[in-house]
Amino acid sequence: MRISLLSIVLFTFTMSPAQAKDFPLASCAGWNGTLVSRTGTNSSTAVMEGNVNQANFQEYCERDPGGETTTHGGKLTVEQCVAMYMKENGKDTYRSTANCRKGTLSFFPPGGEPLRVTFPLPEDADVSCASGMPPLIEQFTMLCPQAARKFKMIDGE
DSSP: OOOOHHHHHHHHHOOOGGGOOEEOOOSSSSOOEEEEEEESTTSTTEEEEEEOOHHHHHHHHHHOTTOOBGGGTSSBOHHHHHHHHHHHHTTOEEEEEEETTTTEEEEEOSSSOOEEEESSOOTTOOOSGGGTHHHHHHHHHHHOHHHHHHTTSSOOO
16 A cells, blocks of 8 residues: 555644644643644654643643632632633643654743753653653653653553
8 A cells, every 4th residue: 555745744744633632741730732743753853843722721720730710719710710821821832852863852832941851861860740851751752752662761562
């Protein structure tokens, strides 16, 4: 069976809502984004981009780790919580790049300085929720699954 180059390119650059995956941002308490594109998997120029949308904020506000909604002792309804975050963060975009051969990941949040990490992590590395490392580990495994297996970050298939 032949797969045309155009089919591969279209699949690589577009994702339907049914194929949508999380863009890992949450380190236990926050929200995740939605993956918009991923290219160059397992290469020296792997890139993934994402954004946040109403569904991301809906999940966050229903889970409500900060106790902002009336269900969890706060003052907002879930709808008000979603509307507030849509207004404050609804245009945020995220980007991560990886060089799978070198084991490096750079995460570019919408504001602030990029975060950079090199894998494999040292044995004594803090990978707790408070460190912010869990989403960076997950981003690297999405961009560089072969290297992640090699570094024993994910199980082999």
